[in-house]
Amino acid sequence: MRTPTPHSPLIEIHVSPPLETNAYLVADPKRREALAIDPSLVGRELLDRCNKQGWALKTVVLTHGHIDHTHDAAFLVRETGAGLLAHCQTAPLLSDPMLCGAAWLGMNLEPCELSREIADGDMIEVGDFSMKVLHTPGPSPGCVCLLGDGYAFTGDLLFAGGVGRWDFPGGDQEVLIKSLRRVAREYPDETRLYSGHGPATTMDQEKRTNPFLVEWGISEN
Numbered sequence: 001m002r003t004p005t006p007h008s009p010l011i012e013i014h015v016s017p018p019l020e021t022n023a024y025l026v027a028d029p030k031r032r033e034a035l036a037i038d039p040s041l042v043g044r045e046l047l048d049r050c051n052k053q054g055w056a057l058k059t060v061v062l063t064h065g066h067i068d069h070t071h072d073a074a075f076l077v078r079e080t081g082a083g084l085l086a087h088c089q090t091a092p093l094l095s096d097p098m099l100c101g102a103a104w105l106g107m108n109l110e111p112c113e114l115s116r117e118i119a120d121g122d123m124i125e126v127g128d129f130s131m132k133v134l135h136t137p138g139p140s141p142g143c144v145c146l147l148g149d150g151y152a153f154t155g156d157l158l159f160a161g162g163v164g165r166w167d168f169p170g171g172d173q174e175v176l177i178k179s180l181r182r183v184a185r186e187y188p189d190e191t192r193l194y195s196g197h198g199p200a201t202t203m204d205q206e207k208r209t210n211p212f213l214v215e216w217g218i219s220e221n
Contacts, residue, residue: 028127138176
């Protein structure tokens with residue numbers, strides 16, 4: 001958990017089975033508002049946490065459309081009336097069990113529709129805080145990252161010591177590398193990265209030690 005500072009919200013990590021996917025709550029405790037990022041299969045847990053803290057869940061944001069990240073999106077929207085935000089190229093995955101991976105993972109898919117399409121450069125707000133949307137395709141065409149003040153959510157683009165797969169439908173290695181170069185260039189080294197799987201890290205740490213970034217010359221940017 002990251003405690004809030006004058007420049008950042010409260011960030012909570014909720015790890016979900018079956019693929020150890022990171023779901024996030026991002027809250028402004030002063031304003032009693034929260035948003036969920038990639039609710040995975042812990043939608044009930046996120047909702048109970050918001051209810052316990054007295055936070056109104058205003059928004060659900062999807063960094064991409066793979067089922068291990070989106071499974072409980074429909075549940076949260078139905079229970080709270082929260083808006084559902086994702087890139088337009090993620091929308092088809094929210095109703096197609098083959099595209100999102102539900103079919104080959106043996107998981108149920110409850111189709112849902114976006115309340116708002118987000119695009120590169122858009123801002124997403126929670127209470128008094130805001131995050132900038134970066135369109136970062138590669139693992140899938142609709143992947144986005146969210147950049148706040150000193151922190152970022154990287155979805156399945158960049159992990160501690162790894163990067164996203166590009167062998168799923170819509171994946172592209174060259175596009176992935178281009179997106180990684182962009183975040184390495186635009187994120188300050190001290191930016192704390194919260195990814196779709198695994199522990200948090202920093203941009204500096206990944207530029208220095210991530211074997212993919214080193215091999216592809218991204219650490220030299």
